[in-house]
Amino acid sequence: MTREEFTTNVCCWSDLIEWCNDNNCYVCEDIYDSYSYDEYINDELSDWAREDSWSELKDRLNGLPDGYDYYRRGDYDDWDGLDDSDFDDFYRDALEWGDEHGIWDDEEDEDDGEEPLIEDDDVEEEEETPNEDISFGDLFSSCAGEVQRISTDAKEAAEREEAEAEAEFNEFMVGIVAVVEGRA
Numbered sequence: 003m004t005r006e007e008f009t010t011n012v013c014c015w016s017d018l019i020e021w022c023n024d025n026n027c028y029v030c031e032d033i034y035d036s037y038s039y040d041e042y043i044n045d046e047l048s049d050w051a052r053e054d055s056w057s058e059l060k061d062r063l064n065g066l067p068d069g070y071d072y073y074r075r076g077d078y079d080d081w082d083g084l085d086d087s088d089f090d091d092f093y094r095d096a097l098e099w100g101d102e103h104g105i106w107d108d109e110e111d112e113d114d115g116e117e118p119l120i121e122d123d124d125v126e127e128e129e130e131t132p133n134e135d136i137s138f139g140d141l142f143s144s145c146a147g148e149v150q151r152i153s154t155d156a157k158e159a160a161e162r163e164e165a166e167a168e169a170e171f172n173e174f175m176v177g178i179v180a181v182v183e184g185r186a
Contacts, residue, residue: 005106008097015072015089022096025105029096032075033084039073046079 003011003021012018015033022030034042043066050059067073070083082088100106136144 003107004109005097005100006109008100008106012093012096015084018089018093018096025100027096027099027103027105029092029099033092034073034075036071036073039081042075 008021012021016035019030019033019035021027050062054062065080067081067083070085072084072088074082074084074088076082084092
């Protein structure tokens with residue numbers, strides 16, 4: 003991961019903890035999410051009950067923070083709830099740790115001003131264009147004339163079909179009128 007990717011993609015506690023775990027960074031080793039915090043306290047509770055009096059146990063439990071998404075375990079099993087301002091501090095520490103340990107991948111230069119090298123295999127040979135017997139202008143003119151002739155023929159054919167259809171309709175109507183008037 004590049005430093006820029008870290009600053010862009012690591013934006014919450016879970017991202018930061020995951021990054022620290024993936025890179026063996028100690029910065030978040032004592033950070034617990036609420037589930038892990040509850041699990042840790044539940045595991046320690048029986049030991050505390052054996053070692054402490056009931057009033058000491060009550061004080062210990064009352065001293066535990068509650069209602070946070072993330073917690074930090076201190077050196078003497080003292081706990082702190084963590085918020086966004088704490089995240090910023092740990093984030094900066096992890097960023098500095100990455101700088102000090104040279105953990106970042108090199109930034110890729112998107113445009114260093116140099117043309118990419120083209121291998122000979124990548125270059126397709128251009129085919130020579132053969133000389134034609136007719137110029138483009140002559141070809142265009144002859145095609146335009148042919149298109150106009152086809153268009154005229156199609157128009158004339160459509161007009162003939164329309165006239166034939168109209169003649170058939172008129173003949174049909176004459177037959178209908180004859181039947182209605184009783185001449186047929």
